[in-house]
């Protein structure tokens with residue numbers, strides 16, 4: 611059997627061990643320390659944002675953002691249905707209710723028209739949504755301006771799930787910096803990784819201070835352990851932040867390579883009919899193309915997405931269907947949703963192709979051969 615080609619694997623830049631070793635030398639083996647401070651500063655500078663808290667995961671970042679926005683039992687939170695479950699789970703941690711919004715076809719992200727329709731309808735039903743979580747899936751910027759202006763019009767705060775979109779931008783401004791809060795993920799398959807980790811991003815310094823407080827067991831200012839709020843253990847380890855510092859040295863290369871991967875697939879498939887790519891709608895949208903994704907039309911391409919996925923699987927190459935929408939998931943199916951059929955059709959026909967930044971020429975050749983055999 612040939613070596614497995616994975617969808618997206620960690621790709622160390624070389625400097626990570628330098629920071630990790632320093633943590634060992636100085637005995638900063640803790641969920642705080644100079645690497646955590648340094649990593650936060652690296653992200654701040656890269657995004658052009660004032661405050662960042664490094665956390666144990668992107669999921670933890672979403673959870674804290676919801677707490678900081680005061681989301682409680684019985685509240686409703688509007689969220690993209692076309693996403694990974696980590697966007698939604700923290701809403702349920704609070705006994706709040708997710709209300710799912712379908713995608714538009716240009717960016718595959720939250721449809722602003724449906725968003726406004728849903729807001730009006732929820733208000734009419736007597737439950738004004740407490741927050742909006744919108745996602746930039748696969749690195750593609752959502753229709754940021756439309757979404758933010760609707761949120762502003764109804765005065766609903768926005769959490770921007772940029773877990774897949776570090777390095778992407780909208781009108782020249784980095785994603786993760788548009789909402790009241792942005793969240794990032796450094797899980798193993800994301801564009802950069804700390805093996806596991808995340809960050810909460812905001813221009814509100816008080817909110818980020820509060821996030822740090824909540825993330826370290828909500829310890830009040832006293833010589834003994836004094837608590838007047840529920841706390842969490844959500845800070846990032848100083849060891850893992852060392853990996854993050856090394857990764858931030860190569861972030862520009864990683865974004866460039868993902869975009870080159872995307873171009874490789876476009877060139878490879880340009881003569882084939884029945885294949886469509888997720889494409890930047892215009893020059894305002896700049897995607898990191900975290901994963902390259904395609905939509906298949908079986909009548910023209912002769913394979914549907916499952917048939918193509920299996921063809922790759924036979925060659926020991928991992929491809930994956932697009933995210934299964936949240937309103938279709940057994941655990942979330944009973945929550946309200948505002949749908950237009952787009953995310954369901956994307957799930958039906960879409961496939962993620964191997965998109966790691968450390969794919970070799972040999973591996974690209976093996977991928978090309980599968981397509982050329984069709």
Ligand SMILES: *Cc1c(COP(=O)(O)O)cnc(C)c1O
Pocket residue numbers: 666667668669670693694696697745771773774794795796797806807808
């Ligand atoms: C990865 C991911 C998350 C969660 O990040 P973790 O660090 O794995 O907790 C949230 N939202 C989306 C869209 C993701 O892809």
